[in-house]
Amino acid sequence: MKFNVITFGCQMNVHDSDWLIRAMESRGWKAVSESEANIFIVNTCSVRDKPEQKVYSVLGRLGRLCTSPGDFVAVGGCVAQQIGEGFLKKFPFVRLVFGSDGVAQAPQFLEELAADHKKKLVLNDFLAKYPEREGGLANPNEELLPPGIGTIPGQAFVNIMQGCDNFCAYCIVPYTRGRQKSRLSSAIIEECTALVKSGVREITLLGQNVNSFGIDKKGTDLSFAELLYKVSAIDGLERIRFTTSHPKDLAPEVIKAFGELPNLCPQLHLPVQSGSDNMLKKMGRKYDRERYLGIVEGLKETCPNIVLTTDIIVGFPGETDEDFEQTMDIMERVRYESSFSFKYSDRPGVAAVKMTPKVPEDVAQKRLARLQERQKHITRESLEELVGDEMIILLERPSKRQAEGGIAWRGKDPGGRVVNIFFEGGDESLQLGGKLVKVKITESKNHSLIGEKVGNPW
Structure with missing residues (x-):
């Protein structure tokens, strides 16, 4: 079978897509370009409205390519979890819908659907424990590990958890990826060890909130800091990174690790979302400005050359000019080397949908433009300082x-x-x-x- 994977959204989605490609190729399927494929897998994102709307546009295009009885589309990821059976009703060529916990089962059911042209399935149940993926990257048998499409030589991503328990007022992730489930630490270490033996030199540990790893007690008896030290000790691992971090759960032991682990890269993505205590409280972030800046100070004392990046939401309901100026101020204080910044958009079912007053579109756009322009200058200045190093x-x-x-x-x-x-x-x-x-x-x-x-x- 010839298949094509289209991915939207975060690095976890990219990793899921890469795993699906490897899993299907190990079953004899061939990953090809969109124009050559007869089966399509669309891995979706619903964190913001724009990626979600792109999914419907892509499905319209793929529908025109499904011309034979065996042609079909599978929709996975967060929008699949959110819409579920609605995809089957709206798009007759969509025959498989799977959420984040359904990724591990998707290869098996893709094969079944390829054999039975009338069958349709929805895999949207959340599981109580982290769903391990048989025959995935942890398997040292190179025959089951074809290079895949979109992989970067020498680098690998390893999931350590799934879901989130934070329920930030603007975020749909707990509803589309479920409650937090930490993976077995033994499985993580086994996978990382196998990857290093296969030639991987850099591993990135992935999760919605890696700092809370182990808090749920569902898969491990280790804290995130303890896991970091275990993975770091794998012989031959040159570099280790992790993403994403929630500031409220960043333990002192993790900050300390940046000064003690030689292969822990001096880089941290630390989403601030806003520099205003008023906005942070409305967002449900469970930290304030002082706490966040204290974390930054501790990181820079421990690792003076650390590179900090962040996420920022502009135009959250009720954001005043003063709130926005506090966000601009925290940018100047921290001097993020880069940032992902967006205008707030309502997502279905989250608490912020009912919050007022909404910030006018033109006001939010002006604030975003100003913030992004300042970020460009800070990024350029930071990079200029490295000339000669x-x-x-x-x-x-x-x-x-x-x-x-x-x-x-x-x-x-x-x-x-x-x-x-x-x-x-x-x-x-x-x-x-x-x-x-x-x-x-x-x-x-x-x-x-x-x-x-x-x-x-x-």
């Missing part, structure tokens, strides 16, 4: 922009910054993905760096 880059893929006389590759430094390096005399056959190389930064761009290699890749 030497750093180790993990190479990923050839750069989009090339020049004559060699080939340019892009990679990332320990802080997660994109760095482009030119290899003189190299060509497209040069296989550097997953290799490390020492570079000296020679130039900064708006969102990336340029470096020249110091020694050969290894």
Whole structure:
């Protein structure tokens, strides 16, 4: 069978899609371009309204491609959890709908639907425990681990939990991904060990709120800090990262780890959402401005070179000019190297839907534009300060922009910054993905760096 996967949303969705590709290819299916496929898997996101609307547009397009009896579409992810059977009723070519806990079962049912052209299924039940994925990345048998599409050599993502118990006023995740379920720590460590043995050099631990790992007591007796130390100790693991973190659960032991674990990358995505105590309380974030800035201070004392990034919501119901100015102020104090910033949008079923007054669209748009413009300047200034520094880059893929006389590759430094390096005399056959190389930064761009290699890749 020939299939194509289309992914929207967060890194967890990207990881789920990558796992599905590997799982289906291990069953003899072939991942191809959209124009060649006869089965389509759409992995959806409903954190904001715009990605959700894109899903309906994509389904309209895919419907025109489903021309034979065996052609069909499977819809997974958060919108699938939210809409459920409604997809089957609205789109006759959609024959499988699966939520976040249904990913592990999806390969089996995709095969059944490919054999039975009349069958339709909805896998939207939340499970009591973290659903392990048989034959996934933890399996050291390389025959079950084809490269897949969209994988980055030398890097891997490992889920450590599913769902969220925070119920922030604006967030639909607890309703679409369920309550928090921590994975068995032994399964996590086993998977990470197998990945390193297969040549992976960098692992990112994934969860809706990794800092609360273990609090639910459903899958482990370890805290997140204890898990970090266990994974860090795996022989041969060069780098470890984690995302996403909720500030209210960031333990002192995790902050301490940034100063003690040599392979824990000096990078942390720490969503602030707003710099206003009034907004943070309405959002249900369970920390205030002082607490957040105290965490930042502790991180910078422990790891002076740490790179901090964040999420910010502009125009939350009731946000005043003063509230917004406090958000601008916290940006200046922390100096995030980058941020994901968005206008607030109502999501079905969340508490903020009923909150008033709503911020006018034009006011929210002006605030967002101002915040993003300031972020551009802070990012540029932060990158300029790195010119002349030497750093180790993990190479990923050839750069989009090339020049004559060699080939340019892009990679990332320990802080997660994109760095482009030119290899003189190299060509497209040069296989550097997953290799490390020492570079000296020679130039900064708006969102990336340029470096020249110091020694050969290894």
